[in-house]
Amino acid sequence: MAPHDIPIKQILRPLKKLIGRQRDIERFLELFTLRGSRLFTIVGTVGVGKTQFALQVASALQSSFPDGVCTIFLDSLFDHNLVLSAILHALGITEVPSSSDLETLCSFLHKTQMLLLLDTFEHLRPAASFFPRILDACPGITILVTSRAGLKVRGEQQFPLSPLDLPNFTQKYDPEVLAHNPAVALFLACTRTHLPQFQLTAENVYPIVQICAHLGGLPLAIELAATTGMQLFPPRMLLKYLEQHPLHILVNEEQDIPERQRTWSKTIDRSYSLLQPQEQRLFRRLAIFSGGATLETLEDLYERLGEKRHHILQELAVLTNHRLVISPSEGPTDLSHFRMLQVIRAYGRKCIDVEGETNAIVQAYTAYFLHLAKEIEPQLIGAAQLQGLDILEQEQNNFRAVFTWLVECNEIENALELAAALWRFWSYRGYVSEGYQQIKQLLKRCQDEMVSAAVRAKASYAAALLAFFQLHTAAMKEYLQASLKLYREVGDRHGYAVALNAMGFCELLQGHDENVKTYYEESFPILQEMGDRWHLAEAYALVAREAQAQGNYVRARTLLEQSLVLIKEVGDRRAIVQALDFLGQIICHLKEYETALHMYKEKSLTALELGEKLLIATSLEEVGAIATIIGQETWAAILLGAGEALREISWGLISDADQRRVDDVKMQLRAKMNEETLTRIWAQGRAMTPKQALLASSLETSLQQKTDSIPLSAPDTSYHLSMYPDQLTQRQVEILRLLAEGLTDKEIAERLCISPRTVNAHLNKIYPKIHVSTRSAATRYAVERKLI
Secondary structure, eight states: OOGGGOOOOOOOOOSSOOOSOHHHHHHHHHHHHTTSOSEEEEEOOTTSOHHHHHHHHHHHHGGGOTTOEEEEEOTTOOOGGGHHHHHHHHHTOOOOTTSOHHHHHHHHHTTOOEEEEEEOOGGGGGGGGGHHHHHHHOTTEEEEEEESSOOOOTTEEEEEOOOOOOOOTTSOOOHHHHTTSHHHHHHHHHHTTTOTTOOOOTTTHHHHHHHHHHTTTOHHHHHHIIIIIHHHSOHHHHHHHHHHOHHHHOBOOOTTSOGGGSBHHHHHHHHHHTSOHHHHHHHHHHHTOTTOBOHHHHHHHHHHTTOOOTTHHHHHHHHHHTTSSBOGGGOSSOSSOBBOOHHHHHHHHHHHHHTTOHHHHHHHHHHHHHHHHHHHGGGGGSTTHHHHHHHHHHTHHHHHHHHHHHHHTTOHHHHHHHHHHHHHHHHHTTOHHHHHHHHHHHHHHOOTTTSOHHHHHHHHHHHHHHHHHTTOHHHHHHHHHHHHHHHHHHTOHHHHHHHHHHHHHHHHHTTOGGGHHHHHHHHHHHHHHHTOHHHHHHHHHHHHHHHHHTTOHHHHHHHHHHHHHHHHHHTOHHHHHHHHHHHHHHHHHTTOHHHHHHHHHHHHHHHHHHTOHHHHHHHHHHHHHHHHHTTOHHHHHHHHHHHHHHHHTTTTOOOHHHHHHHHHHHHHHHHHSOHHHHHHHHHHHHTSOHHHHHGGGGGOOOSSOOOSSOOOOOOOOSOOOOOSGGGOOHHHHHHHHHHHTTOOHHHHHHHHTSOHHHHHHHHHHHHHHHTOOSHHHHHHHHHHTTOO
16 A cells, blocks of 8 residues: 555544633644654643643644544553554554564655654553654654653653643632633533533632632543532532542543543543552552652651652652652742642542551651651741741641541540640741631540640640630630649649740730739749740740830830840741830830831841731831831831832731821821822832832932921831731631632531631621621622732
8 A cells, every 4th residue: 555545544623622721732833833853742640631632733733744644542452562553553554464563654654744643652651662763764754642651762742731720819709700710611611511501600609719729620620520510519519529529529421431531530540550569659658648748758758657768759750750740840839849639639548548558657647747846846936937937838738637637536635736836837827717726626625534734734825825816815814824734733844934924924915914923923033944045035025014014114125125135046036026026116115216216127127037028018117107207208108108019919908006107107298298209209119129118218318307396106016916907806807708708607617617606706796897787798898808
């Protein structure tokens, strides 16, 4: 048969429109146009849509190949030795007994200009060794392959196909906008195949976005969830079911689809079966990690399980090549963790159960993260604080999973130890509500015979401090009383002294200034004896607050200067910020504004090192207030402009006290410069980085000489717990956000692990604060103030 007589099997066009892949198609066509290779492999994880993408690409390339496109589906071929025979058969070429299949194929194709599309090749990769020889002998041939793993042969150009883009979770849940997101658009299109009238609405947009995110943007998983799941459940129920039983719901009953795509489990079965036993073992080990794992963490897990770990790196390379694991190099932010998509991890968890490994792996997993939390805990009040917080932040999902395992196994003592080690992390990184609920529930479950007194003492102290951040001073006092009693019982003098400090602060909060002395007089000698500089600095600050309450600002200043020296020796930046803040407030009261300015500038620069936007914004505004007092109006306007810009990228949050300070400074500036000048300088500040704004004092060209008039009131730099409008607490904002997303009281209660009655009680307090009486008005309030 002559080459030009070869009956070409034309490409099969996709029956469905390919959604969300236009940009990927354009990228591939650009790559093809460069003509740098004639062997292309579309690689991607299970269910990412490689086949449909390849068909679409091949259709777009047909005009480039005069002799056409031949598509060969290889999912049912299991012997790699038969691949060349399958290609010959697809082309209609008769095998020649005296020649090898390779020789026969090359002799017929050497003058042909054709695209060969070989679909589902991952289980036949040894046969790829023939491809370079085919391409050398046949200059008009281009080969396009789909495979879950690269072929690793000469001349191969891989094209990684990623899951569909997911919505940006910092944006509003606007149905009209999100309907155009690729993952959401695919979900809607698949749902409408059996529910033609289905629409994206304000009520269902949140769960649908979360469904797409939970499925990792994988087209096949989204199609299965939409076609089967949406026939059974509304979006909210489907999301809940997917979170609990993803492998049960991800099925397809259409009769004409390949067997491997009928269920999600069957889709992954082939990839798992292609792995060597040791690679399968690593796949199962990695599946236990909710937030992924570093190489060091995996090695530690193997060691705890008594397993050899010599070849973990090579095995990880195989798993990433098969696109079962996402390597750190593929992540946009996390540069240390190997991760799995949730639906792949669910399959891995099933494999753990099948192998009977669950108990051993869970014990090793929980032991590792309990050790990690306790190891990092001391760093959270020292110079290595930021590094420690960052490590804990990266492992937050793993810690959540560990709590779930420990509670399910009734290991309450270990769970309380973990909570007591993490309370500073929760308070510093904005997880106060979550942490407080966790530790409160654990203490409720705690029975004397189950948990040692030492662990209960430390956990009660942690609960007290978290209660403080939630403005629950009564609960704070109860927990501290329990903690002090338990520390006395076990003879832990250091823990007892630390709790005494906290109790003294609690008395101040409740206005019982006369009781404070009792606590610090007892804690001071213990802390001095033990050389605990951090808590000794805290005790000095406590006495300073007592002196402030008594109007003795000179003594308060002396005590705070001693406290600041100690805390700088320790190197805790956050505590340095708080000490500078308090000292600046006292010095302002003494009207030493130049000195106070240096305090607040140092506070701002330290806040920059911490990287917390709201804290930086507040610090800039405080410096601006002092700058106005000493006649540096231009610099003040720059600082407030920079602070305003920073708040806008931090949800626009500002406490009432901070807002009053800004308004007060603005009023003073308007009295000293015209509106046009103020607007221009303010805009310059908005365009600056915080550090540039702080260093802009040299630009000062004061529009008016300093006068002896009564100055602007000194900034109120006392610690503000609420950064939300109308004095809403963090818990109230959480509830308001969920309400605005369309959740019922019962659903809010489930999400926050509280009772519907508690939710209703919160709403009864929220409505008067924000001056509304209906859910729709509360939703509008949340949207207008950018709380969602």
